[in-house]
């Protein structure tokens with residue numbers, strides 16, 4: 640992450656568990672539930688922290704970001720790289736999994752650290768500056784019609800880096816769509832600055848945003864308004880969500896999330912089954928539990944507001960519909 644942006648994340652976030660514990664007024668019992676030195680470092684934007692109930696580690700936002708000793712519980716089938724991402728590494732920062740599109744792992748940095756992140760052990764390639772090798776790889780493969788800017792979080796890159804990247808991608812004739820996968824605005828919506836909006840507006844390719852959120856409580860008026868500004872450029876925004884035990888595994892929570900965002904023009908895209916990464920077995924739900932919730936949602940919501948329930952099965956040619 641660029642130094643200035645990183646300083647901002649540091650200023651606007653808790654990176655020490657003890658500071659967050661003080662802010663959340665945790666009692667001794669709750670402090671005892673926290674993992675002091677988690678292998679995946681702690682990072683929590685203050686904007687999210689103020690939405691967490693005091694002295695409660697069981698709420699939907701606390702569970703997503705506070706590292707609990709539950710992370711030490713093992714589980715059969717829980718592995719370091721559940722989607723086998725490392726086997727899809729190509730030139731530089733490219734992951735090429737599916738035909739026609741590929742992921743550019745722009746950075747390892749995020750605005751927050753989600754405890755269930757399937758890429759928490761990923762060995763992010765270092766260096767590479769302005770993605771010269773990656774651009775060359777995409778140029779040389781005319782079957783690629785879409786590039787997905789992933790990470791980490793692509794909004795961790797500076798405006799200058801993003802502008803340069805979008806310009807290089809825009810110059811590739813066979814490329815049609817540039818997709819951003821981001822969670823950054825949920826923690827720091829100010830990242831959607833006028834300068835960044837200008838860069839998006841100048842793109843010669845269609846841009847699509849996929850934001851990641853798991854509970855409607857993550858949102859507030861500033862976040863929705865920053866996303867509206869992106870939409871006002873003709874950029875569709877879709878939602879992807881991970882189904883997580885104790886966070887969003889009930890009908891009302893999912894209804895509130897999908898209806899709340901649909902009414903803001905953000906349509907649900909995927910509901911992911913948890914990728915079984917080590918340390919996340921306390922979030923795990925069966926396939927049947929997820930399918931039941933989706934069936935129930937169909938009774939209450941219009942079809943466009945019900946996401947597809949999917950799982951990433953390593954080496955399958957696309958996400959598997961459950």
Ligand code: SF4
Nearest residue numbers: 749752753756791822
């Ligand atoms: S923002 Fe995305 S990549 Fe970053 S920790 Fe959360 S889930 Fe992982």
